[in-house]
Amino acid sequence: MATTKDMAQQVLDKIGGSSNINQVWNCATRLRFKLKDEDKVDIEKVKNIDGVMGAQFSGNQFQVIIGNRVSDVYEEIDNMVGNQGDGNSEDKQGIVSSIMDFISGVFTPILPALAGAGLLKGLLAVFVTAGWMSPKSDTYFVLNAIGDSIFYFLPFFLAVSTAKKIRTNEYLALVVAGTFMYPTFMESFSKMSEGGPKSLDFLGLGFFNIPFASYATTVIPIIISVIFLKYVYNAVKKVMPSALQLMFAPMIAFLIVIPLSLWLIGPLGNGLGALLAGAFTWLFDFSGLFAGLLIAGLMPLIVMTGMHYALAPIAITSLTTIGFDNMVGPAFLISNAAQAGAALGVAIVTRNKDMRYLGISSSLSAAIGITEPAMYGVNMKMKKPFVLAIISASLIGAFAGWYGLKAFTMTGLMGVFAIPIFANPSGNMESLIVAAVLYVLSILLACILVVIFRFKEEKPNELITEEVNDNHIANNNEESAIDSKATTVLSPLKGKLVPLSKVSDATFSEEIMGKGIAIEPEENKVVSPIDGQIMVLPDSKHAIGIKGDNGEEILIHIGIDTVSLNGAFFKDHVKVGDHVKAGDLLVEFDREAIRSKDIQTVTMIIITNTMEYLDVLPINENGEIFEGEHLLSLVK
Structure with missing residues (x-):
């Protein structure tokens, strides 16, 4: 398995580099990118990165599915990208895509806190129900406070994540949340049922009545208010001299945003939330069976x-x-x-x-x-x-x-x-x-x-392997002996066969990239081993990726650490997108010059989509092989 740093670097390379990134963040299992130029992404190469489960465009996001290691890979990418990933995207996107992107960015950072606190609250309910803990005990009081804290004070958490998402000051956003959750408002709301006042007459105008409401555990009011804060704060700063901005811009923004939020945005947000919850409750009341299905x-x-x-x-x-x-x-x-x-x-x-x-x-x-x-x-x-x-x-x-x-x-x-x-x-x-x-x-x-309803597999892997090997032996390794379900891969160069297990680079010897064979070259050229399209050819020219007409995906990697030569001693004869026939010249290289730099020239031929085959079988793993001879059999 590739290291997280290697994965991060490969992902960046395949999406156009850090300069192509407007924004990057992660959720529980995937990296999410906003890119400047989506055409620079080679999605097939991203999918073939070791450790990547999949990749896709969703709206204006490019998503790379990593799984459990996503946070570690994100940290590496964040270190590599630096400030380049913080720019605003100028790309136009649909309303639905924009909303999904925004909500994702707001809730992803607080998911770990929600997960831990929610699980604790659930376990406490189990303990109380089973009679293992009294809800009146001091232990329950402390544990319940831990589990309930994020939900009760959710406006504070959402204020920070929303401010980060829309790139405004988090501490200003916390002031808005703090006012929503101010004890006086909360206590006044709780006393409404006892005949207490229901609102405050702000400014004594008679119509600017701020209703008492509970904003604990609410979502919509704080999110909308923080968005409102950003635009008001930015507008105030534009018209205010820079010498006065530090003190007066925040104050004026607070005086505009917070009263209006308490008067209008908060109550409307609470009402909208209740309406959404009621709609889904109605759906389940109308037909729970259909809704659940x-x-x-x-x-x-x-x-x-x-x-x-x-x-x-x-x-x-x-x-x-x-x-x-x-x-x-x-x-x-x-x-x-x-x-x-x-x-x-x-x-x-x-x-x-x-x-x-x-x-x-x-x-x-x-x-x-x-x-x-x-x-x-x-x-x-x-x-x-x-x-x-x-x-x-x-x-x-x-x-x-x-x-x-x-x-x-x-x-x-x-x-x-x-x-x-x-x-x-x-x-x-x-x-x-x-x-x-x-x-x-x-x-x-x-x-x-x-x-x-199993997917069809006509023969066990071991059985097919034995049959193919027996045919090789019985027919002196001639091509006619290969099972009809095997795809033939020819040798791209002349040299001595080397088992992958003996290659000094663990990425190849441990078959992380896939199964295959290595050859120590005796000539200075590499030809195509199959009919197919050139998919990979980096500027260093040390590696060639080919997707065959039959679906086989082959990587020819010339030497170990030859990427450090930056293309020196290599000459390419094809480019990405070219269609080639078996035997067509791909790359020439100077093996003696490469070796003079203390760099190995052993060349790996890897089937990168190995998992799509029952087995990848070298015809031999030792001895001499000539260019164009039968090298590998890919068994379906």
Whole structure:
């Protein structure tokens, strides 16, 4: 597995370098880029980077799916990009894309806090329901304060993340949130039911009445207010002398923004949130079966587009206004479990050892709530398992909607560890038990469907391997002996065969890039081993990537660390996009000059899409080979 630094550098190289980046950030499993020129992205090369699960354009974002290591890769990219990734994008984008991008940027930074606090609240509900802890104990008081803090003071967290997203001062935004949450307003709101005043007559004008309202756990009011703050603050600074801006610009912005937010934006935001929550409540009341089927079934497609971040404020508002979430939490839990089950089914059915390992590992990842490795690396790649996972989630989701499964808090990752959030704080264990059962059923149903409607694999890997090898021996390694399902790769140069395991570079010797063979060259040229298109040819000219007409993807890497020569001693005869025939001259190089620099010239021929084949079989691993001789067999 490539290091996070190597992955970061390769991603940057394939998307046009750091100078092509307007903005970069990450969510739980993927890197998200806003780019200046999307045409500079070579999406196929990005997908082929070791450790990358997939890549796609969504709206005006370019997304690279990494999985569990995404935060580490992001840190490396952030260090490499520096200030170049902070510029404003001038690209036009659709309204929906803009909204999704904005919500994603606001909620992604606070996901770890939501995940930890939400899980703690769920576990406390389980402990109380099971009688393991008294809700009146001092221990419960402290733990509940920890779990409840982010939800109660959510306006503070959203003020900071919103300010960072729209690039305005976070501390000014915190003043807005602090006023919303000021104890006097909160206490006055709580006393309204006791006959206390319902509003403040600001400025004594009679119409500027600021209503008392609770903004604890709210989402929409603070986000809109911080956006309003940015434009007012910037406008004030434009008309104010620079010598006065430090003190007077913030003060004037506060005097304009905060009263208007308390008077108009806050109440309207609360009303909008209640309206959204009510709409989804009505949908489930009208037909919980249909609503559960639709939302759970579509959840993988929603995740693929990044629109799942738009569900976060709806879930939070629902928890605040009606005390539970019967939409986002249940649908996510069931959908993620179905993806885990489908990947597990692939691991059971496949005869490809690499795919079996990936199926098991990605299934475990999806089981805890990180589904991209299973979705992109296994289920979508095999196609049918992805469809079966959606069908499974739809069926289980329909039952959950009909039953009325509810989550009573929220957490960032909806997997097995999120089941406690379905524990009813009132002490009823039924919802928790149903959630656990549906989680298991989602995994089992998807897994069973994949096993039943299995993708066709005509022969086990070991059997085909033995047959091909036996044919090689019986027919003195002649091409006519190769199994009809094998694709032939010819030798691109003359030299001595070297097993990959003996190459000094671990990237090749450990088959991280894929299976293949190495050759110590005895001539100074490389020809094409297949008919195909040139996909990769860096300025250093030390490596050539070819996509064959039959789908094979081959990397010819001349020497080890030859990239450091910056193209010296190399001459290319093709360019990216050229279509070549087997035997066409690709690159010439001076092997003696390269060796004089203490750089090895051993050349690796790697099948970079190895996982699409049952096996990659060298005809021989020792001895001499001539240009154009049969080198590898790729067995479907």
